[in-house]
Amino acid sequence: MFSIIDIETTGQSYKNGKITEIAIYQHNGQEITDSYSTLINPEMDIPYFITELTGIDNHMVKSAPKFYQxxxxxxxMTMGRTFVAHNVSFDYKFIQEEYRRLGYDYHRKTMCTVKLSRKLLPxxxxxxxxxxxxxxxxxxxxRHRAAGxxxxxxxxxxxxxDRSDLLGNPKAVNNYKLF
Structure with missing residues (x-):
């Protein structure tokens, strides 16, 4: 039903940046059912300020798989599931761009836990x-690592x-306008 995702990147721009790490937790609406996490070789240098933030450096990703791998x-892990992330547009755009570079269109329904939190936890x-x-x-x-x-x-x-009717009422998701 859901794939909860976080990525680390070489910067803020999905057009110029690349993914350095990804973590995916599959979630059935009640609990995590599967997970995947890996460093990714971005095939470019990781800026110093990113290494300072994430702890991920060029040496760590040197032998990591490349995105296409x-x-x-x-x-x-995301097929038929809603792509969930905190500030979903950031993670989703980076992933879409990586697939675009491979000649593939990647599309999933998305849900943003920032937007959902603002509505349910004002x-x-x-x-x-x-x-x-x-x-x-x-x-x-x-913190600032994909799995964490x-x-x-x-x-x-x-x-x-737990604080919403998201799963008990399929129309509720649309009411939150998170897609």
Missing amino acids: IAKKIVE GYQSYSLGKLCAQLGIEING DALATAKLFNMLV
Whole structure:
């Protein structure tokens, strides 16, 4: 039903940047059912400020698979599922661009936990993943790393599902205008 995803990248621009790490947690609406995580060789240098933020450096990704080598796995893990991420447009656009470079159109329904959090948990000062999780008591093991951030997003997603009628009422998802 859902693929909860986080990526790390070489920068903010999906047109010029590349993915350096991805984590996917498959979720059935109640719990995580499968997961996948890997570093990715971006075939370009990782800027110093990104290494400082994520801890991912050129040496770490040197022998990692290139995107085309894991592209099939990502398609399989997201096929027929809603693509869920915290600030979904960032992750989704990067992944779409990686597929576009391979000559493939990648399209999935998307759901943004930032938008959903603002609707279901109003009044928080910040909806950034780190600050929101801290305020909600969700521990993030590995901040600014794909697996840690994706798992925290999955925990946040569980909390949001518990506070909503998202799964009990299929029309509710459309009411949140998250796609």
